[in-house]
Amino acid sequence: MVLTRRKMKQCLILGIAIILVICLYRTWASSIGGGVKESATQEDQIAGVLPEPLPREDAENVVQELERTRRRMAQLERKIQELEARIPVKYPDVKYLNYKNRRRILVTGGAGFVGSHLVDLLMMEGHEVIVVDNFFTGRKRNVEHWFGHENFELIHHDIVNPLFIEVDEIYHLASPASPPHYMYNPVKTIKTNTMGTINVLGLAKRVGAKVLIASTSEVYGDPDVHPQPETYWGHVNPIGPRACYDEGKRVSETLSYAYAKQENVKVRVARIFNTYGPRMHMNDGRVVSNFILQALQNESITIYGNGKQTRSFQYVSDLVDGLVMLMRSNYTQPVNIGNPVEHTIEEFAEIIHDLVGGKSVIKQMAAVEDDPQRRKPDITRAKKYLNWEPRVPLKVGLERTIEYFRKELARTNHHSQRNVFLPRHADES
Ligand SMILES: NC(=O)c1ccc[n+]([C@@H]2O[C@H](COP(=O)([O-])OP(=O)(O)OC[C@H]3O[C@@H](n4cnc5c(N)ncnc54)[C@H](O)[C@@H]3O)[C@@H](O)[C@H]2O)c1
Numbered sequence: 361m362v363l364t365r366r367k368m369k370q371c372l373i374l375g376i377a378i379i380l381v382i383c384l385y386r387t388w389a390s391s392i393g394g395g396v397k398e399s400a401t402q403e404d405q406i407a408g409v410l411p412e413p414l415p416r417e418d419a420e421n422v423v424q425e426l427e428r429t430r431r432r433m434a435q436l437e438r439k440i441q442e443l444e445a446r447i448p449v450k451y452p453d454v455k456y457l458n459y460k461n462r463r464r465i466l467v468t469g470g471a472g473f474v475g476s477h478l479v480d481l482l483m484m485e486g487h488e489v490i491v492v493d494n495f496f497t498g499r500k501r502n503v504e505h506w507f508g509h510e511n512f513e514l515i516h517h518d519i520v521n522p523l524f525i526e527v528d529e530i531y532h533l534a535s536p537a538s539p540p541h542y543m544y545n546p547v548k549t550i551k552t553n554t555m556g557t558i559n560v561l562g563l564a565k566r567v568g569a570k571v572l573i574a575s576t577s578e579v580y581g582d583p584d585v586h587p588q589p590e591t592y593w594g595h596v597n598p599i600g601p602r603a604c605y606d607e608g609k610r611v612s613e614t615l616s617y618a619y620a621k622q623e624n625v626k627v628r629v630a631r632i633f634n635t636y637g638p639r640m641h642m643n644d645g646r647v648v649s650n651f652i653l654q655a656l657q658n659e660s661i662t663i664y665g666n667g668k669q670t671r672s673f674q675y676v677s678d679l680v681d682g683l684v685m686l687m688r689s690n691y692t693q694p695v696n697i698g699n700p701v702e703h704t705i706e707e708f709a710e711i712i713h714d715l716v717g718g719k720s721v722i723k724q725m726a727a728v729e730d731d732p733q734r735r736k737p738d739i740t741r742a743k744k745y746l747n748w749e750p751r752v753p754l755k756v757g758l759e760r761t762i763e764y765f766r767k768e769l770a771r772t773n774h775h776s777q778r779n780v781f782l783p784r785h786a787d788e789s
Contacts, residue, residue, distance in 0.1 A: 451509050452783045457486035464488045466527040466569075468519050468560060469534035471498030473639050474574070474632075477680045478531060479503055480783040483511060490525065493534065494518040497541050502639050505782055519556035520548075526567055529687060532560045533574040535609075538644035539602065546604035553608030554615070561619040561627075570626040572687045573616050577633040577698060577735055578606045587702075587736040590631065590694045601729055613694065620692065628686050633698025633737045637676030637757060638764035638781040647671060651709055652758075652765050655716035665727035667706030672736045674699035675757030678750040682742060691745040698737035699750040715758055 414422065465482050469475045470491030475498065482489050483506055490513045491503060506512040517523060519534045535552050536542040542549040557573065564571040580588045581596030596606045619625040636648035643649075654661045674697070682697035703711070709722045742748045764781055 452480070452484060452505065454484055454509070454511065455486040462487055463528040464490065464526065466490045466492060466525065466530045466563075468492045468530070468532045468556070469498060469574075470531075471495060471500060471502050471514070472533065472537070473502070473637070473641060473644075474537075474635060474676060474679060475531075475533045476502035476639055477637070477676045478533070478683060479506070479512075481680050481684060483509070484783055487511065489513070490515060490527065492517045492519060492523060497536055497538075497641055497644070501780060505780060519559055520551050522559045523563055524566075525563070527563075527569050530560055530564055530569050530571045531574070531683065531687065532557065532571060535574070536605075537576075538641070538646045539605075540643070540645040541641075542605040543601055549604040550608045553605070553612045557612040557615050561615060561623075561625055564625045564627075565619060565623045570628070570687065571616070572628040572630060572683060573612055574683075575609050575613050575629050575631045575694065576605070577631055577696070577737065578602065579610050579613065579631060580732075580735075581606060582732045583734065586734050587700060587738040588696070589738040590696055590741055627692065628689070629694040630683055630686050631694050631696045631698075631737075632679060633696065633735065634671055634673045635676050635679045635698075636673050637761055639676075640761070640764075642765070642768060647705060647708065648673060648712075648758075648761065649765070651712040652716065652762055653769070655712050655718055655720045656762070656766060656769055658718045658720055660723040661709045661713060661720050662723050662725050663705050663709055664725050664731060665705075667709070667722075667724060668704050669731065669733045670702045670704050670735060671708065672699050672702045673708075673754065673757075674750050675752035675754075675760075678752050681751075682746065682748045685746040685748050686742075689746050691741075693741070695741050695746065696737040696739055697742060697748070698739065699754075700737055700739055701750075701754065702736045703754075711754070712758065712762075715755070716762055 413419075465487050467475050467479055467482070467489060470479045470489070471493040475491070475493070479489050479491060488511045489506075492515045494517065500514070503512075503514065507514070515523075515525075519532075534556055536544070536549055560571060560573075563569070577588065579596070580592060580594040583592065584595050585592045594610070596610070597603060598607055613629055616625075616627040616629055620627045634646070634648075636646075640646070640649050642653065651661050653659075678699065679697055682695075686695055686697070706722070713720055713722065739749060
């Protein structure tokens with residue numbers, strides 16, 4: 361057969377067309393996936409159309425690697441679920457404030473007992489709140505119900521070091537507050553109340569913020585005037601075991617008025633008397649937590665000394681109201697914030713014993729050095745200039761606190777059972 365030039369051309373075109381059709385078919389087959397793969401024959405593999413199968417050893421390694429990845433992913437999923445469970449589904453009901461009324465407020469020591477309740481109140485009012493805390497006695501879980509909220513920020517920072525942020529108001533609460541905590545590292549307690557206060561006042565000066573300093577009834581020492589008005593200068597042992605705190609707070613007050621006079625910083629000074637409530641530290645060694653924990657565990661309720669020394673206790677929400685009212689007032693002199701209803705320690709032990717029930721007995725121990733014998737605020741100033749006085753009756757406050765401590769004790773381990781005390785609105789919803 362003679363192949364003409366024309367026929368050869370036709371054969372060539374036909375060949376190219378066949379190759380094109382085969383290529384198109386393969387592309388289509390690989391795009392529709394598995395079906396074609398399954399029908400792939402060994403000849404295809406030999407012809408190099410599909411990748412060669414992995415050697416047995418490599419294939420086993422791949423399978424093991426996949427199994428490890430699957431296990432790791434399962435672990436991560438569990439962790440994410442745990443973390444999600446800790447973020448509140450719903451934040452407490454926060455009021456909306458427009459930019460004119462909304463303030464940016466710094467609370468030093470905001471992860472502590474009093475600070476966290478103050479944070480709740482300010483957040484609920486709709487302000488932006490920045491908490492600065494070194495977590496010496498404070499805990500993240502005191503404020504964790506605000507984590508992720510657009511108005512809330514938590515900064516891990518020691519106030520002994522300078523801080524540079526923009527704020528309108530500062531509540532300076534950072535300081536260990538109970539005797540075992542402030543005596544644990546007396547030098548650090550002094551530094552916190554002196555250098556820390558200088559840093560806070562310096563920040564206030566730089567940004568023009570108003571500052572409220574959390575002082576204490578301890579500035580009166582073991583008082584020889586009763587009840588204690590703000591005009592009383594106190595009776596403090598400057599080298600006793602409590603001096604690091606008492607004198608630290610006295611210097612803190614002195615610094616505040618020096619900055620007010622010299623640098624025109626707007627300062628408010630609250631002299632806080634004994635306060636109790638939920639989120640108190642379990643082992644802060646103060647009367648209320650000691651007595652409640654002892655009673656809840658059916659242990660002896662221990663009184664140091666003869667029990668005739670007096671104390672007056674205010675519920676934490678009363679204190680927080682007083683702090684906010686003082687900050688917003690025009691009154692610049694120190695103000696006592698405390699409950700003037702006085703009880704002997706012995707009476708107090710009996711009240712708690714009756715509220716908790718149980719089989720505890722009240723026992724006397726040796727007196728503690730420099731333990732003040734009488735403590736009762738004169739709150740005439742707070743009434744007159746702030747229109748403030750405590751409202752929560754002792755029994756109501758104690759019941760809420762006992763409930764909190766009961767839940768704390770019931771926690772079987774640190775993470776599995778949460779005991780988060782939420783602000784009132786959230787609690788109800
Ligand atoms: N609770 C009371 O009965 C009472 C009485 C008088 C005065 N105060 C004052 O009120 C404030 C709050 O007391 P509280 O009872 O909530 O105590 P708290 O120990 O629960 O809170 C103090 C907070 O300050 C933090 N802090 C301590 N040193 C710090 C530092 N160097 N830098 C940053 N953060 C630091 C702690 O971690 C904690 O979160 C304190 O200044 C205290 O002196 C409290």
